Amino acid sequence: MSEPFRIGLLGHGTVGAAFAELVAERADAVERRVGRRPVLSGVLTRSRGDFDELLAGSDLICELMGGIDPARDYVLRALRAGRHVVTANKQLLSQHGEELWTTAAEHGVQLSFEAAVAGVVPVIRVLRESLAAAHVDRVHGIVNGTTNFILSEMARTGATYADALAQAQALGYAEADPSDDVGGKDAAAKMAILARLAFDAPVHLDDVPCEGIEHITADDLEYARELGLGLKLIGTAERIDGGLSVRVHPAFLYAGHPLASVSGSFNAVTVESAAITEITMSGPGAGGPQTASAVLGDVISAMIPPPMPPAPPQPMTIVRDVRSAFYLHMEVADRPGVLAQIAQVLGEHEISVKSVVQKGLGDNARLVMVVHPVLESRFEAARAHIAGLDFLRSAPRAIRVLDEEFI
Numbered sequence: 411m412s413e414p415f416r417i418g419l420l421g422h423g424t425v426g427a428a429f430a431e432l433v434a435e436r437a438d439a440v441e442r443r444v445g446r447r448p449v450l451s452g453v454l455t456r457s458r459g460d461f462d463e464l465l466a467g468s469d470l471i472c473e474l475m476g477g478i479d480p481a482r483d484y485v486l487r488a489l490r491a492g493r494h495v496v497t498a499n500k501q502l503l504s505q506h507g508e509e510l511w512t513t514a515a516e517h518g519v520q521l522s523f524e525a526a527v528a529g530v531v532p533v534i535r536v537l538r539e540s541l542a543a544a545h546v547d548r549v550h551g552i553v554n555g556t557t558n559f560i561l562s563e564m565a566r567t568g569a570t571y572a573d574a575l576a577q578a579q580a581l582g583y584a585e586a587d588p589s590d591d592v593g594g595k596d597a598a599a600k601m602a603i604l605a606r607l608a609f610d611a612p613v614h615l616d617d618v619p620c621e622g623i624e625h626i627t628a629d630d631l632e633y634a635r636e637l638g639l640g641l642k643l644i645g646t647a648e649r650i651d652g653g654l655s656v657r658v659h660p661a662f663l664y665a666g667h668p669l670a671s672v673s674g675s676f677n678a679v680t681v682e683s684a685a686i687t688e689i690t691m692s693g694p695g696a697g698g699p700q701t702a703s704a705v706l707g708d709v710i711s712a713m714i715p716p717p718m719p720p721a722p723p724q725p726m727t728i729v730r731d732v733r734s735a736f737y738l739h740m741e742v743a744d745r746p747g748v749l750a751q752i753a754q755v756l757g758e759h760e761i762s763v764k765s766v767v768q769k770g771l772g773d774n775a776r777l778v779m780v781v782h783p784v785l786e787s788r789f790e791a792a793r794a795h796i797a798g799l800d801f802l803r804s805a806p807r808a809i810r811v812l813d814e815e816f817i
C-alpha cells in the first residue's frame with residue numbers, strides 16, 4: 411500500500427471545516443483515482459495547533475485562514491520547505507502573488523488557488539491549462555456573489571439598495587461588514603489574479619481601480635428594465651493599445667450578453683480570444699462546501715506530478731483611462747432649454763449622445779441619456795461641468811454601458 415498523502419490544514423472556519431469533512435467523505439474515491447489516500451495531518455487555528463509541527467508532518471499545506479498575516483509567512487515557509495500549497499486567499503495572492511509564485515517555482519512545488527476566484531467555477535484551471543496557449547483578448551467577470559445577489563434582488567423586486575443588502579445579510583450572502591464586497595475590492599482582487607493568468611503579466615491589487623454598487627438606486631434598475639438592459643458589477647481585464655486595463659465597476663449589459671442572465675449569488679467569467687471566440691463559465695461563487703470542493707480539486711492535482719511549470723510574467727503597461735459608453739442620469743429643473751444646454755456641454759467635450767429619455771414633470775423631472783464610447787477622463791470632465799449647471803437638482807449619476815452597439 412502506498413503512503414497516505416498528508417494535508418496540513420490552516421484554518422477551520424466556513425471553508426476549512428467543510429474541507430475537513432469533504433476529505434473524510436471523499437478519501438476512498440480519491441484513493442481509487444490517484445492511488446494515494448488523502449488524510450488530514452493536523453489543523454491550525456488561533457486556539458490550537460503548531461505550524462512547525464504541522465509542516466513537518468505534511469506533504470501539502472492548505473491555507474484557508476484568509477488575511478495577509480500570518481498567512482503570507484506560513485505559505486512562504488511551506489513553499490521553501492518544499493511543500494505544495496493550496497489556498498483560497500484572493501487578498502494574499504492579489505497583493506503578494508509574485509513573491510509566492512516565484513518562491514513556488516524556485517522550490518519546484520505547486521501553488522494552487524482555484525477557490526480564490528469564483529468559488530467552484532473552474533476558471534483558474536481553464537486559463538492555466540485549457541487556454542494556456544490562447545492569446546486572450548479580454549476577460550469579463552461577475553466575481554462577487556454578494557453584489558450580484560443585491561443587484562438581482564433590486565432588479566427583481568424593486569427593492570432599495572439598503573433593503574437588498576439587509577436581505578443578503580439575513581440570508582448569509584453578505585458579511586456583517588460588507589464593505590469589501592459592495593465597494594468592489596473583493597472583485598478587484600479576483601480580477602487581478604485572473605489578469606495575471608490570462609495575460610502572463612504581473613498585476614497587483616493597486617493596479618485595479620474599483621467602483622462599488624453603493625450608489626446604485628432602484629431608479630437605475632427601473633431604467634435598465636425599460637431599456638432592456640441588466641445591471642451587474644463587472645470585472646474587466648483586457649488588452650488596450652499594447653497595455654493592460656483591469657477594472658471593476660457596475661455596468662449595464664444588453665439582454666443577450668452571456669453575463670446578463672447570471673443572477674443571485676452565482677459567479678460567471680467570460681474569456682474572449684480570436685481563436686476560441688468566447689467561453690463563459692458560471693456556478694456558485696462561494697459557500698463552505700462549494701469552495702471546499704474547489705480546494706480538494708487542487709489537492710488532487712498536487713497529488714499528481716505537474717503537467718508544466720508556470721510561465722514567468724512579462725511586464726505590461728497598465729492603462730488607466732479607457733473608453734466606455736455611459737448611461738447618464740440627471741435630476742433637472744423642469745424648464746425649457748435644459749436639454750439643449752446639456753447637449754452643448756457634451757458637444758464641447760466631443761461626446762455624442764446615443765439616446766435620450768425625458769422622464770417625469772416638475773420636481774420629478776429627469777433626463778436619462780446613453781452616450782457613445784468616450785475616454786473616461788473626458789466623460790468625467792463633462793460630468794463635472796454638467797454638475798455645475800444651475801438647473802441640476804442633484805449630482806448627475808453615471809454608469810458604464812458594455813457593448814453599446816446592442817442597445
Ligand SMILES: NC(=O)c1ccc[n+]([C@@H]2O[C@H](COP(=O)([O-])OP(=O)(O)OC[C@H]3O[C@@H](n4cnc5c(N)ncnc54)[C@H](OP(=O)(O)O)[C@@H]3O)[C@@H](O)[C@H]2O)c1
Pocket residue numbers: 420421422423424425426454455456457473474475476477479480498499500525526529695696697698701
Ligand atoms: N467563505 C467562503 O464562501 C469563501 C469562498 C471563497 C474563498 N474564501 C476564502 O477562504 C478563506 C477562508 O475563509 P472562511 O470563510 O472559511 O473564513 P473563516 O470562517 O473566518 O475561518 C477562518 C479560519 O482561519 C483561522 N484563522 C484566522 N486567522 C488566524 C490566525 N492568525 N492564526 C491561526 N488561525 C487563524 C480561524 O481560526 P479561529 O477558528 O480560531 O478563529 C478560522 O478557523 C479566506 O481566504 C476567504 O477569502 C472563502
